[in-house]
Each structure stands twice: as C-alpha cells, then as structure tokens.
Amino acid sequence: MLRLYNALTRSKKLFKPIKNKHVSMYSCGPTVYDHAHIGNLRAYIFADTLQRVLREVEGYSVDWVMNITDVDDKMIGRIQRDNPNEDPNSALGILADTYTDIFIDDIEKVGIKRADIAKLPRATDHIKGMQLLITKLMREKIAYESDGSFYFSLDAYKKSGKKYGVLVDLDYTPQARVTDDQDQKEGVADFVLWKAQKMSEPYWDFEYLDQNYPGRPGWHIECSVMSTQYLGAPFDIHTGGIDLKFPHHENEIAQCGGHQANFFVHNEHLQVHSEKMSKSIGNITKLSDIKDPLAFRLLCLQAHYRTQMDYSPKALDSAHERINNLRAYADQLFLATEHQLPTADESGITAEFWQIFSASLEDDVNTPAALAALAAIEGKVFSQQTLQLLYKVDKVLGLQLIDERPISSEARATLADYETAREAKEYIKSDKLREELKTNYQLQVSDTQYGPLVSRIRK
C-alpha cells in the first residue's frame, strides 16, 4: 500500500482512492509561451512517476489530467512583443499551439507517454466554466466586482467558516501580506478571478446580471474549474511544484469551497549552484541542450522528489554513464538466446529485489532507494524471470532500459563462431571475433557462466 506525503496534513498518509481501484489525479501544467526548462520538467517527471507507481505497483487505473495555461500575463506579454498587429485572441491561439506541441514533444523525450495523460485541457476552452464558478461565488457573496474585475474575498470566505491557509501557515501581519495582484482589491490578500479587459489584450465576454464584463480569467480559477470538471470534487491527488503551494493551490482550494483534492503532493525545485532554476534568474537549461533526455529523467529519479536537486552538467554526465550501464545489463538479458538463460532465478535475488524495489516506491515514491535496489541484480543475476521484472521496472520508472531492436543475423553468426572458438580454446580466433563484434556490429561481449552475453556499445 502506498504511503504518500500529503501537504494537507503535513504527514505521510496511507493512500486510498475515493473510488475503488481508480485514481483521479490533476497536475498543474505549463504556461505555453516559451520552451519549458528542465526545472519545470522535474515536476512532470515526478507526476508521471507517481501515476506509474499507482498503475504498475498498486494496480490502479489512473485518470491523469494536466492543464495547459494559454492565457496569462506571460502569454499576453509574448504576443504583444511578437505580434502587436494581430488580433490578440488569434495570436494567443497560435502561440499556444506552437508551444503546446513543443511541450508534448519534450515530455515524451523524458519518458512521459502522451497516452497516459487522459486530458490536456486548455484554459481558453473553459472560459464558460470559469464564469459559472465566478457567478456561483458572487451568489454566495464570497466574490465581489470592482471596476469590471472580479475578486475573491478572503474575509467573506473566512467569515463563512472556512479556513484559508490549509497548505501553509499564513501570517497576516501587514508585512507578510500577499502582493499577488494590485488592482482594485478591497482586502490586501484578495485575489483576482476575472480581470477587466485592457486595451489590446485578448478578452472574452462575461454576461453577469445582464451586464457584460469583457475580460479574461485569473490564473487560479482555471485549475479549480478544469480539475473538478474532469475529475469531480473532491478528487484524489493534486500535484505541482512546491512554488505552486501558495498562493496558487491555496487559492484553488478556496475557490472550490475548501475541499478540492484529498492529497496535495509537491515536488521540490531543481537548483543550479544552490539557486532555483528559473527564467527570471537566467540560469536555465532547455531539454534541447541535453543529448540524452532519459539520463535527465534518471538524474531526477536519483533524488527524492521532496528534496532539492542540484543540476550540473557533471551530474548529468554521471547519470548518462549510469543509465548506459543499466541499458547494457538490459541488453545482456534481452539479447541472450532463448536457451541461454534459466527460466527462474533460483537464488531468489530477483524476487527479493522486486520486494525492496516496490516497497521503496510505496514509501512516498522513494525512487533513490528503488534505484539503489537495482544494484543487487545489475550485472549479477541473469534469468528470464529477471528480464520480465526489468520490463516491469521500465513500466514503473519510464527509463526505457530495454532496447527491443534485434541484432542482425550476421552478428548472431559471428557471436556463435566466437562461442565455438572459445569452447575450443582457440583464443587468437576468439579475440579476433570479439574485435569484429565490436567494430562491425558495435557489440560488447561479456563471458559469463551462461556463455557470452552481448550489449550494445553506447556513447
């Protein structure tokens, strides 16, 4: 059974889905105004690993929804800079299309399967739903209108008996007040639900009490609406980077009336020289700068999601070396001939490995411990059973260790000649064939008690 750290209770809790055997999970997705950087990708790799653990270790089916933020200050800033003469609504759509495609491409490169995400809804396709929620909050007198914009009133919310500050302890001294949006707010900590149209900005009509309030949604309202529209309220798990905990998630919860999801799970930042990787600091690395994206995935999994992770090209190089070693071991198992390896691992190490591996993941998705468990079998245990478990490992960790391309029949024949020469103790001949396998077929031979096992040579 999976135990997961829940930011709502600030403790590890046994995870049980609302519906039997079925998990509903929402992840705050990207703002599609530019390339995601690898710091952003850490959050999606974590969410993906969590949903894989839920499916492959716990045996649940998972409905995973991730939103696309396609309207906000950054998006608008970008179209005003690049397409000042175009219709803002259509320029926004084109920008969103471009970077949504790039985002999907990026996440697939780091081992996230697009098909595993049930829905990738866009904010601008859900304006109506957001307006309905704002209308509901107005009716409940938890929201107010001012100068054409609509705001969430924290005072009214708290007076209705609800608690604001469920994920973080909030300090309401004047210095600590939230400076989220400076428009026409009554209370300092109120946040915007709907922003009145400004000149040359994209806008949507909003009919409220027979009056039109053209404008655009605030950021927080989109996640409250899209998460509950597709997953119901409450749903099981809400994920996001630690910086979204407050005010974003706190506000999402408040807009949902206090109970949006049963679990809130946050991953820590990726750091560079002890600083958060961010566009504003200017220390970003894009995925296109990385030659082996799955080595980056491994690097992420080597750190627990709730610890800050230091990124450096050197750390990435060691992850690349590590994943190549694992790939070589997977090759040895996969490329062995049908009769070469025993069916079962009689030593019991394989079965024991799986126990430690899955128990580690069930302990708050402890991927570093799960990866460490691999050391017990890697390069040591060879059986069909081990290969089958390695397929499971791939499903859970998404590292794509097993390369299912067959080797050519010529390479197979050379390998058979190599084995014959070795058995006949014709070492000069076998050394020559070993070299041939290396130079002609990029295969490395290792002599084991099961005969020669091969792996692909990777750089």
Ligand SMILES: [Zn+2]
């Ligand atoms: Zn969100």
